[in-house]
Amino acid sequence: xxxxxxxxxxxxxxxxxxxxxxxxxxxxxILAGGHVLLEDVPGVGKTTMAMAxxxxxxxxxxxxxxxxDTMPSDIVGxxxxxxxxxxxxxxxxxxxxxxxxxxxxxxxSAKTQSALLEAMExxxxxxxxxxxxLPVPFVVLATQNPVGxxxxxxxxxxxxxxxxxxLSLGYPDVKSQAMLMKERHxxxxxxxxxxxxxxxxxxxxxAEAMRTHMSDDMYTxxxxxxxxxxxxxxxxxxxxxxxxxxxxxxxxxxxxxxGRDYAVPDDVLAVFPDVTAHRLVLSARARLHEVTAQQLAxxxxxxxxxxxxxxxxxx
Numbered sequence: 001x002x003x004x005x006x007x008x009x010x011x012x013x014x015x016x017x018x019x020x021x022x023x024x025x026x027x028x029x030i031l032a033g034g035h036v037l038l039e040d041v042p043g044v045g046k047t048t049m050a051m052a053x054x055x056x057x058x059x060x061x062x063x064x065x066x067x068x069d070t071m072p073s074d075i076v077g078x079x080x081x082x083x084x085x086x087x088x089x090x091x092x093x094x095x096x097x098x099x100x101x102x103x104x105x106x107x108x109s110a111k112t113q114s115a116l117l118e119a120m121e122x123x124x125x126x127x128x129x130x131x132x133x134l135p136v137p138f139v140v141l142a143t144q145n146p147v148g149x150x151x152x153x154x155x156x157x158x159x160x161x162x163x164x165x166x167l168s169l170g171y172p173d174v175k176s177q178a179m180l181m182k183e184r185h186x187x188x189x190x191x192x193x194x195x196x197x198x199x200x201x202x203x204x205x206x207a208e209a210m211r212t213h214m215s216d217d218m219y220t221x222x223x224x225x226x227x228x229x230x231x232x233x234x235x236x237x238x239x240x241x242x243x244x245x246x247x248x249x250x251x252x253x254x255x256x257x258x259g260r261d262y263a264v265p266d267d268v269l270a271v272f273p274d275v276t277a278h279r280l281v282l283s284a285r286a287r288l289h290e291v292t293a294q295q296l297a298x299x300x301x302x303x304x305x306x307x308x309x310x311x312x313x314x315x
Contacts (some may be wrong), residue, residue, distance in 0.1 A: 002259045003206050007196045008056050015052040015189045016045055018176030025274060026053060026141070028257060030202070030207040032249040034164025035120055035140040037105075037278065044169045050141040051103045052190060059098035060135070066108035068243050072115035076125040077132075083195050090092045090127060098199050102142035106152045116140065120162040137202055148247055157219035157237065157281060164246050164273070166278035180312075212252040213262040217307045221249060221265055222247050225272065228300050229280060234291060237281035247275045264308040271298040 005027065012023050026049065029036045038046040049064075054061035064074065069173060077093030094100060095116070105113065119125050123134045142163070145152055160166070183189055197205065222244055230238030239247070250271040255263040277293035284297065 001205060001256065002276060004197060004201075004205065005257055011056045011196055012049070012052045015193055017180050018172045019045070019049075019169055022169055023049070023164060024257065025167055025271075028250060028253045028271065029164045030057070030137075030139055031256060032136070032205050032230065032246070032253040033206055033210070034162055034246060034249065035142070035162060037141045037160070037163040037166040038141065038169065039146065039166055040143075040169045042178055044171060046143040046169060047101065047103055048190070049169070050099070050143070052193055053141065054099045054101070054194050055190065056196050057202050058195035059137070059139075059202070060199070061099040061101060062094045062097040063101040063103060064094045065103045066105050068108060070108045070112050072112050073075075075112065075115040077127050079128045086165055088128065088129070090132070093125070094279070095125055095134055095138075098137055098139065099224075100140045102140055104140040104145060104152075106155055107275050108142040110153070110156065112185070113155060118163060120159075126286070135199070137199060137206065157279075160278050161240055161242055163278065164250060165274040167274060209253045209256040210249065212255050212260070214248065214252060217267070218251075218263055218265070219248070221304070221307055223269060224304050225268070225301065228304050229276065229297075232296065234283050234286035234296055235280050236278075236283045239276055239279055243276065243279045247272065248286070250275050269301055269306075272301050276300075 008027060009020070009023060012027075013020055025135065030053070038049065040046060051061070053059075064070065073093065075093050075095055077096065078091055078216055079088040080091055081087075082089040102116070105116075114265050119138070120140055121132060123136070124131050125134065126132075140163075144155070171177075171307050225247070226239040226241075226244040231234055232238070247268065251263045251267040254267040254270050255261070258267070273294050276297045280293045280296065282291065282293060
């Protein structure tokens with residue numbers, strides 16, 4: 001498996017220069033069966049990264065550019081009358097794909113944003129009382145501009161909780177920026193990007209990642225971390241049970257990318273800030289002192305004692 005994942009990372013990194021850590025985390029989230037929220041200023045490669053993953057993973061993909069007039073039916077589909085059959089016929093929406101690129105998701109209305117909730121959590125949609133399963137696998141890579149940008153509105157906590165991780169790409173360094181301009185002077189690196197696997201191959205990779213062994217002590221460790229987020233005086237709303245499950249899946253995927261078939265506490269710590277920060281609602285005092293959720297997540301993780309790694313190698 002590690003050979004395939006290394007090939008996937010290599011191909012995507014040919015397109016996204018200087019962002020190896022972020023590329024790895026996106027693949028980690030996909031292996032964990034989760035969705036990814038990429039938050040950053042326009043023009044740093046969020047959409048390009050999503051398209052690169054779609055091509056390398058051999059997935060069918062659709063892109064929705066969210067605007068103020070995007071309707072829920074654009075996402076989940078709608079029914080129209082078919083005069084030949086005399087019945088309603090379902091017209092698939094954008095979610096009927098393997099990889100949905102939801103571009104600038106925070107530029108649309110809350111009603112349209114909520115149309116994604118069932119699809120992201122249940123992998124199905126219900127239109128006119130009829131429930132339809134989504135293709136397997138199904139991954140949402142959503143991008144959003146920072147809150148406060150023109151025409152944006154904050155995503156509700158219920159939707160943020162559906163994303164396994166939230167990442168920020170940031171600006172490239174000088175060397176990567178220069179290389180980017182040089183490589184794209186004549187050719188688009190995306191054209192040379194090759195598919196490493198396909199939808200069925202990705203399903204098998206995800207299944208193998210989720211077979212990674214996790215001992216009872218590891219589950220307890222994750223539960224203690226979640227409890228600590230709920231008890232922190234600077235946190236108004238801590239990690240939900242859904243968030244704790246996401247943390248366990250992400251830790252398994254991280255162990256798999258490291259070439260191990262068992263998870264250790266360092267796997268949890270490696271993903272804890274990215275899985276947790278966007279799920280925390282900070283108190284007024286924390287916001288007043290300009291404490292960030294990332295900083296608070298790192299502090300909380302440092303307060304919970306790590307179990308002995310040796311316990312898991314024998315499990």
